[in-house]
Amino acid sequence: MQPKRSSQAGYNLVEVIVAMGLLASVLLSIVTLFFMGRSNVYSGKQMTRAVAVGTNVTEDLVSMNVARLINAFELAEDPAENIVAGVTYTDSIVRVTSDLTNDAEGYLERWEALIPDPTVDKPHTPFLNAEITLVFLPRQLTDVDDLTTTQVMQIKVVVEWDESVRRRNVVFETVKLNRNVA
Numbered sequence: 001m002q003p004k005r006s007s008q009a010g011y012n013l014v015e016v017i018v019a020m021g022l023l024a025s026v027l028l029s030i031v032t033l034f035f036m037g038r039s040n041v042y043s044g045k046q047m048t049r050a051v052a053v054g055t056n057v058t059e060d061l062v063s064m065n066v067a068r069l070i071n072a073f074e075l076a077e078d079p080a081e082n083i084v085a086g087v088t089y090t091d092s093i094v095r096v097t098s099d100l101t102n103d104a105e106g107y108l109e110r111w112e113a114l115i116p117d118p119t120v121d122k123p124h125t126p127f128l129n130a131e132i133t134l135v136f137l138p139r140q141l142t143d144v145d146d147l148t149t150t151q152v153m154q155i156k157v158v159v160e161w162d163e164s165v166r167r168r169n170v171v172f173e174t175v176k177l178n179r180n181v182a
Helices: 011-063 064-074 107-114
Strands: 080-084 088-098 128-141 152-161 166-177
Touching: 011 107, 011 128, 011 152, 011 166, 064 152, 064 166, 080 128, 080 166
Parallel strands: none
Antiparallel strands: 080 088, 088 128, 128 152, 152 166
16 A cells, blocks of 8 residues: 655646746846847947047047138028027027038038948948037127127037937037137
8 A cells, every 4th residue: 555645746837837927027127138238239339439420520620710610611691599409509500411502621521421321331230310510609709790700619519310219419519719809
């Protein structure tokens, strides 16, 4: 005669379902972390590219004086209110790489070439709808109708691009003093 067993070997259905639920939630968390990590790496890569482009533009602008800026970007019109990257700039003049009509010395065209082309670049790191915007803010004008009389020219360089579901931008700023105006 065999002794009676008080319990059977193995797992019951409830234990298996609970174990599968725990495993699924842990795996889902890990997969989500990998997906978010990948997204952050690509976002960082695009930000790095934008900073490199903006730095290049700013370095070119640093070497110019106010008179050359006025000639190179044909800053003849009166300053007006402009909105760039959601920010309103009063008394400003804007130049954008998507509009090369006011590009006497070819700077905008050259800077536009710095923007990575999504059709040529790797398809998993597109730099979509990217553009560089220059916001010129003349300050302390001696003669309101003559931009060459500005004593201070503040310049903002805005690099914008579309990234998955949002528009991103990075802004650089430099200031030029017009030493020819007393």
